[in-house]
Amino acid sequence: MTRKKLTYLIFLLPIPVIVASLFVGPAGNSSFISFFRWFFMADETINSEMLTNILLQVRMPRILLVFITGGILAVSGAALQAIFRNPLVDPYVLGLSSGAAFGAALGLWLAVIPVQLSAFVFALAAVGLSYYMARKNKQISIVSLILAGIITNGIFTALLTIIQIMSDPFKLQSIVHWTMGNFHNANWDRLQMAILPMLAGLVILFVMRWKLNVIALGDEEAASAGLNPGRLKLWILTGATLAGSAAVAVSGIIGLYGLIVPHVVRMIFGVDNQRTLIINFLVGGTFLTLIDNISRTLAGFEIPIGVFTMLIGAPFFIWLLKKSNVGWEH
Amino acid sequence: MTQNKAVEIKNLSFGYHHHSIISNVNVDFYRNQFTVILGRNGSGKSTLLRLMAGLLPHCQGEIKINAVSIQKSFNAVKEAKIGFLAQKHKAVFPFTVEEVVLTGRAAFINWLPGKEDRKITLDSLERIGIMHLKNRIYTELSGGEQQLVMIARLLAGQPEILLLDEPISHLDYNNQIHFIHLIKELIKEGLTIIAILHDPNLAFLAGDRFVFIHNQMVQSYEGHEPWTAPLVKEIFHDNLTFIPHGDKVVFIPSLQ
Amino acid sequence: MESSGRSKSYPFIFLAILLPVIGLFTTGCTSKNKPASSEASITVTDFRGKEIALAKPANRVICLIESALSGIYMLNAQEYVVGVPSDVYRGSVAKRYASLDNRLANGLLPSPGNWDFISIEQIIALHPDLVILWASQTEAIANIERFDIPVYAVMIHSIEDVYKEMADFGTLLNRRVRADSLVSFTRNNLKQISNQKKEKEAVRGYFMWAQGINHTSGKNSTVNQLFEFAGIENVVDSEMEHLTVNIEKVLEWNPDIIIMWQNDKLMPEDVISHPILKNTKAAQLKQVYMLPGVFDCDLWTLKMQHAVKLVSNWAYGESFNQEEELEKLMEVLY
Known part of the structure; x- marks a missing residue:
């Protein structure tokens, strides 16, 4: 298949995937067949209230949340890889995930602040801390930023451990589940809560997407081409952090995803961020929706989606690395 | 005479943390000339070039480009029509040549490149004669080809003055000569080029004007006799053998 | 390269579609809360302090707490249970439950979750008239209550809490007499042991x-x-x-x-x-x-x-x- 045809496919795929996912779920009486019989054949035996509840109130918000979260992870992963000029970077590199996990644990433990709000605030705070630590002489170097991210991760993981030790096994289990991804409590309120920072972050990244190409060549190259690399990086970090924090706050930590999708997209569609950022969003969203379908239906009980992305992602990634020349120089 | 000066530098000083790198520099660069800056490592050549490109903020002295004094945060590409080529360039992402050259338009692009930007990109590829590399992956090119792409990227910004920091240091001898020919071509097309070179012979054969930087002293020479300058031996080596070559002179080290 | 010129417009078209669609969903589709049934004849207050009102004794109960489920079995009210925690099919308690209930022995009772992980859509599909959950599961409780399904939230810190839980289950499941007799049996028994x-x-x-x-x-x-x-x-x-x-x-x-x-x-x-x-x-x-x-x-x-x-x-x-x-x-x- 040519790249062009594949692009069309990527643009068309989300709609059928989302619609099909509506009819996937553990509740057998909400399959496509029951919907069809109710909608087109006016089958009286179908409980229409339950059917619409499950389709529109349970599955729809979850599918949209999963889709947007997958898209955000891929887009912010691609954007951060570009500004860090480092293929090993994912949206969690600056401590976003550990900050969010700590915030969520604090919320679960204290049970006074909403878990999502707490996760969001601490995710932002963690990235802010990394940025502050890395800033020296009004300059931000890539290495010091990544180092600061590691330090921040350490700090928040330590704080998280304190909470885990002080929690009873019930809450401990909730915290562990939360950190592995937590779409099972998705609803419209939650989507509504997160959608504003998510879209704000995405819009920033989308309008900046060509400039990612310039900054990806290097700070010096960007500066000599007449851009302010520091300001540009701050904007992109802000966009990625805003969207990423909102996503992680409502969905938990979905490991490896923001690392892998940009790589896959780059291998198939090239590195031009102007074209590929939107493709990242669509591929990221579509795939996470498909993975979540497995997570929703495979076992009698739910397996957190983070477990799947890790277990599917890791071997797939290793296979890709071995199979193809990714194009990284060093 | 002033209108012939592309860059005028007056009493310029620069340093980091009380450590002076260049101090009180006065030097002029002339339009439509190939000026070569020569000096030892660490003499401040790159710093001078960067100050002119607006990549470093100068605190003391004045830099005038096209008779206009430049301020702290000026857009060198847009306001002064300057193109700067950094010494080292390390690409990570496998961009195509066209995508790389297009980034040279960044100063003129608000959000996304338009048709005009893409046309200028293709024009600069044509101008350097590397249209055939358009869809190749930049990171897979040879060093010589990469340097040509970077020049095309500079030209995409439609500059009048090119500042090149050691543009040929990483090229093989053949490519060095090709590159010098390219510079001469661009001079013919009306550009002003200021470059740092390390090979004095190549510099003296190709350059129109020479600026020596040594021990915080800056001297400029024009025409045919820069090699008689006392600074030559001081900068390069004190045991050199001079050999006449046409109306110029080349020199080789005496290794005995 | 002609595709690159066109691709410029993709994101804007995309965003232009995405924004109103999401806006529509997030504002229009939130669930409408119906007023609580007025003819409620059974009311208890759960461990959150929330009043649970039922028009008639619950007969489709999902209980996602193993200890509470064992209480329901003590009340002989298991016939009303339609959903159980997945714990009862696993681990050391599985054998005991299998011997208590044929449906559990044959895996016939669905388990829409456990105390820590809950599938909302499975719960809705089971059409329960009462869900029993830990009070600490605030998110899941809120999510279930969105669908006007009453949730009885449990939190056990002492045997008194167990007595209250049993009495409330007795009320909700029409087994109050049995609940009271078991509670007073236990009280007496414990008093006897501690007096010795x-x-x-x-x-x-x-x-x-x-x-x-x-x-x-x-x-x-x-x-x-x-x-x-x-x-x-x-x-x-x-x-x-x-x-x-x-x-x-x-x-x-x-x-x-x-x-x-x-x-x-x-x-x-x-x-x-x-x-x-x-x-x-x-x-x-x-x-x-x-x-x-x-x-x-x-x-x-x-x-x-x-x-x-x-x-x-x-x-x-x-x-x-x-x-x-x-x-x-x-x-x-x-």
Whole structure:
């Protein structure tokens, strides 16, 4: 298949995937067949209230949340890889995930602040801390930023451990589940809560997407081409952090995803961020929706989606690395 | 005479943390000339070039480009029509040549490149004669080809003055000569080029004007006799053998 | 390269579609809360302090707490249960539930989750008229209540909480008489056990959870109550329900008896010969015991009285037939 045809496919795929996912779920009486019989054949035996509840109130918000979260992870992963000029970077590199996990644990433990709000605030705070630590002489170097991210991760993981030790096994289990991804409590309120920072972050990244190409060549190259690399990086970090924090706050930590999708997209569609950022969003969203379908239906009980992305992602990634020349120089 | 000066530098000083790198520099660069800056490592050549490109903020002295004094945060590409080529360039992402050259338009692009930007990109590829590399992956090119792409990227910004920091240091001898020919071509097309070179012979054969930087002293020479300058031996080596070559002179080290 | 010129417009078209679609959904599709049924004849207040009102006794109950489910079985109200925690199909309690209920033996009762993980759509699909959940599961509770399904939230800190839970289940499931008789049986039984010890000096005990030798419970816990009823003083002076302590502390406390929760990895003999714990009085006197079976001794149910009886007898060395006692109790409870 040519790249062009594949692009069309990527643009068309989300709609059928989302619609099909509506009819996937553990509740057998909400399959496509029951919907069809109710909608087109006016089958009286179908409980229409339950059917619409499950389709529109349970599955729809979850599918949209999963889709947007997958898209955000891929887009912010691609954007951060570009500004860090480092293929090993994912949206969690600056401590976003550990900050969010700590915030969520604090919320679960204290049970006074909403878990999502707490996760969001601490995710932002963690990235802010990394940025502050890395800033020296009004300059931000890539290495010091990544180092600061590691330090921040350490700090928040330590704080998280304190909470885990002080929690009873019930809450401990909730915290562990939360950190592995937590779409099972998705609803419209939650989507509504997160959608504003998510879209704000995405819009920033989308309008900046060509400039990612310039900054990806290097700070010096960007500066000599007449851009302010520091300001540009701050904007992109802000966009990625805003969207990423909102996503992680409502969905938990979905490991490896923001690392892998940009790589896959780059291998198939090239590195031009102007074209590929939107493709990242669509591929990221579509795939996470498909993975979540497995997570929703495979076992009698739910397996957190983070477990799947890790277990599917890791071997797939290793296979890709071995199979193809990714194009990284060093 | 002033209108012939592309860059005028007056009493310029620069340093980091009380450590002076260049101090009180006065030097002029002339339009439509190939000026070569020569000096030892660490003499401040790159710093001078960067100050002119607006990549470093100068605190003391004045830099005038096209008779206009430049301020702290000026857009060198847009306001002064300057193109700067950094010494080292390390690409990570496998961009195509066209995508790389297009980034040279960044100063003129608000959000996304338009048709005009893409046309200028293709024009600069044509101008350097590397249209055939358009869809190749930049990171897979040879060093010589990469340097040509970077020049095309500079030209995409439609500059009048090119500042090149050691543009040929990483090229093989053949490519060095090709590159010098390219510079001469661009001079013919009306550009002003200021470059740092390390090979004095190549510099003296190709350059129109020479600026020596040594021990915080800056001297400029024009025409045919820069090699008689006392600074030559001081900068390069004190045991050199001079050999006449046409109306110029080349020199080789005496290794005995 | 002609595609690059066109691709410029993609994101804007995309965003232009995405924004209103999401806006539409997020504002238009939130669930409408119906007013609570006015002809409610059954009301109880759950552990959150929320009033649960039902028009008629619940007959489609999803109970996602294993200990609460065992309470429902004690009330002989299992016929109303339509959803169970997945725990009852797994682990050590599975066999016991299989013997209690044919539906569980054959895997016929769906399990739409566990105490920590809940599938909302499975719950809705089961069309319950009552869901029983831990009160700490605030998100899941809110999510279920969006669909006008009443949720009874449970939080057990003491045997009094178990009494209240049983009484409320009795009301909600039309088994109030049975609930009251089981509660008063338990009260009497516990009173009887704790009265026996008055004249002797209290034994000092340390409780060990299965998570590790330093996982224990403080004053504000059902473990502490277990000890109190059995006439044992808990060596842990913290107020916390569950905590991990430094092993040095255990040596310093030097308990007379160590009671272990059901544990696959560690046996009482292991504790007695444990390089550190062997120095405690309990180990030297071989006063280390493990409660048999999570199901039989569940401290969050009326079965706590069995645990109390065991611990009391271990501590004060009275002879008794464990099997027989348990059989007698199970006869009463189930």
